[in-house]
Amino acid sequence: MDPTDPIAVLAALIRCPSVTPHEGGALTTLQELVEPLGFSVERPVFTEAGTPDIENFYAACGTGPHLCFAGHTDVVPTGDEADWSAPPFAAEIRDGMLYGRGAVDMKGGIAAFVAAVARRKARGEPGDGRISLLITGDEEGPAINGTIKLLDWVAARGERFDASLVGEPTNPNALGDMIKIGRRGSLSGTVAVKGRQGHVAYPHLADNPLRTIVAVADRLMAEPFDEGTAAFPPTNLEITSIDTGNPATNVIPGRSTLTFNIRFSDAWTPESLKTEVLRRVEAARTGGSYRVGRDAAEIAVEWRGRPSESFLTRSDDLIASLSASVASVTGKSPQLSTTGGTSDARFIKDHCPVVEFGLVGQTMHMADERVPIADLEALTEIYDQFLSRWFASRAAVAA
Numbered sequence: 001m002d003p004t005d006p007i008a009v010l011a012a013l014i015r016c017p018s019v020t021p022h023e024g025g026a027l028t029t030l031q032e033l034v035e036p037l038g039f040s041v042e043r044p045v046f047t048e049a050g051t052p053d054i055e056n057f058y059a060a061c062g063t064g065p066h067l068c069f070a071g072h073t074d075v076v077p078t079g080d081e082a083d084w085s086a087p088p089f090a091a092e093i094r095d096g097m098l099y100g101r102g103a104v105d106m107k108g109g110i111a112a113f114v115a116a117v118a119r120r121k122a123r124g125e126p127g128d129g130r131i132s133l134l135i136t137g138d139e140e141g142p143a144i145n146g147t148i149k150l151l152d153w154v155a156a157r158g159e160r161f162d163a164s165l166v167g168e169p170t171n172p173n174a175l176g177d178m179i180k181i182g183r184r185g186s187l188s189g190t191v192a193v194k195g196r197q198g199h200v201a202y203p204h205l206a207d208n209p210l211r212t213i214v215a216v217a218d219r220l221m222a223e224p225f226d227e228g229t230a231a232f233p234p235t236n237l238e239i240t241s242i243d244t245g246n247p248a249t250n251v252i253p254g255r256s257t258l259t260f261n262i263r264f265s266d267a268w269t270p271e272s273l274k275t276e277v278l279r280r281v282e283a284a285r286t287g288g289s290y291r292v293g294r295d296a297a298e299i300a301v302e303w304r305g306r307p308s309e310s311f312l313t314r315s316d317d318l319i320a321s322l323s324a325s326v327a328s329v330t331g332k333s334p335q336l337s338t339t340g341g342t343s344d345a346r347f348i349k350d351h352c353p354v355v356e357f358g359l360v361g362q363t364m365h366m367a368d369e370r371v372p373i374a375d376l377e378a379l380t381e382i383y384d385q386f387l388s389r390w391f392a393s394r395a396a397v398a399a
C-alpha cells in the first residue's frame with residue numbers, strides 16, 4: 001500500500017472492524033504502514049478490573065522538538081447495517097465520498113497524518129524533529145485503558161512532548177471552519193429522592209418523591225451557572241433522565257432518580273461545581289412548592305464517572321502554525337473554539353500544549369459515515385504544512 005495516499009490508507013483502516021474494545025487489525029495495519037517510514041512501534045496493553053483490556057499504539061521517529069499526533073482507531077458500533085447504503089467496513093467509494101465507520105471519527109485523521117509524514121519522508125524532509133503517533137483503542141469506550149495510561153507509559157520511558165495535535169473531527173460544516181484550542185469540563189451526577197410508596201387515591205398515606213424531583217429539576221436549571229467566559233461558552237446543565245421504575249398508573253412510587261450532565265466553562269472546577277449543585281439540591285429539598293406542609297425529603301447525590309476539567313491551550317506558536325496551515329489550504333480563517341464535547345486532549349493537556357483539528361464531523365457516529373475524498377487530500381496537505389510551520393517555529397525559538 002502506498003502510505004502517501006490517504007485514501008488507500010483510510011480504506012485499509014476502515015476494513016478493520018475495530019469497534020471498541022476490539023483492535024480489529026487496525027493497529028497492525030498502522031504498524032505495517034509506519035515501520036517502513038522509520039518509526040519504532042510498541043503496542044502496550046492496559047488492563048483494569050471491571051473494564052476490557054485495551055491494546056494501544058505508540059510509534060516514534062527522529063530527534064529534536066517533539067510533536068505528538070494523537071487519536072484513536074476504535075470506532076462506535078455500526079447500528080443497523082440496513083440503514084447504511086454501503087457495508088460499514090467495506091470502504092466503498094462513491095460520488096467522491098469514501099464510506100465507512102470511522103471515516104471521519106477518526107481513522108480519516110490518522111490516514112491524513114500518516115500520508116503527510118510519508119510525503120515528507122518521500123521528499124527527504126524527515127530531519128526536522130521527533131514525530132510520534134499516540135493511538136488508543138479506547139476513546140469511544142470508558143477511556144480508562146487508553147490515552148490516559150498511554151501518556152504515563154510514554155512519560156515513564158523518559159519521553160516528553162513539546163506539543164500535540166489531536167486529529168478528531170473538529171469542523172462543524174466545512175474543512176477550515178474550526179480548530180479546538182481547549183475543551184469544556186464535564187460533570188455527571190444522579191440525585192436520588194426517597195419517598196413512600198402508596199395508592200394514588202390515598203396520597204396522604206404516601207410520599208411522592210416526584211414532588212421533590214420536580215423541584216430539584218427546577219432549581220438545577222433555573223439560574224444560569226455563568227454567562228460564558230472569554231474563551232468558553234456558557235456552562236450548561238442537561239437533565240438526561242428522570243426515573244421511578246414504576247410501571248403502574250395507580251401507584252405512587254417509593255423512590256425517584258434524576259440524572260444530569262453539566263458541560264462547564266473555566267469559571268468552574270469539578271469541585272466548585274459540585275458545591276454549587278449541592279447548594280441547589282438542598283434549596284429544592286427544603287423549598288419545593290409541591291411539598292407544602294410536609295417534612296423535607298431525603299435526598300442523596302451520587303457523582304457519576306470521572307469528571308473532566310476544562311482546559312485552554314495558550315501556546316501561540318502551536319495555534320498559529322495550525323491556523324496558518326488551515327488558512328493556506330482552505331482559504332478560511334478557522335474559528336478558535338472550545339465548544340462541543342470532550343476528547344482525549346483532556347488527558348494530553350497535563351503533558352504538553354494540545355490543539356485539535358480534523359475532518360468535518362457531521363456524519364460521525366451515524367449510519368453512512370463518510371468523508372469527501374477532497375477533504376482527505378486537503379487535510380493531508382494541512383498536516384504536512386503544519387509540521388513544516390511548527391518545526392520552523394521551534395527552530396526559530398532555539399536559534
Ligand SMILES: N[C@@H](CCC[C@H](NC(=O)CCC(=O)O)C(=O)O)C(=O)O
Pocket residue numbers: 139140141142143169339340341342343361
Ligand atoms: N466516552 C468517553 C468520552 C466521551 C467523549 C465525548 N466526546 C465527543 O462526543 C466529542 C464530539 C465533539 O466534540 O465533536 C463527550 O463529550 O461525551 C468518556 O466518557 O470517558
Ligand SMILES: [Zn+2]
Pocket residue numbers: 072105106139168169
Ligand atoms: Zn473520536
Ligand SMILES: [Zn+2]
Pocket residue numbers: 076105140364365
Ligand atoms: Zn466519536
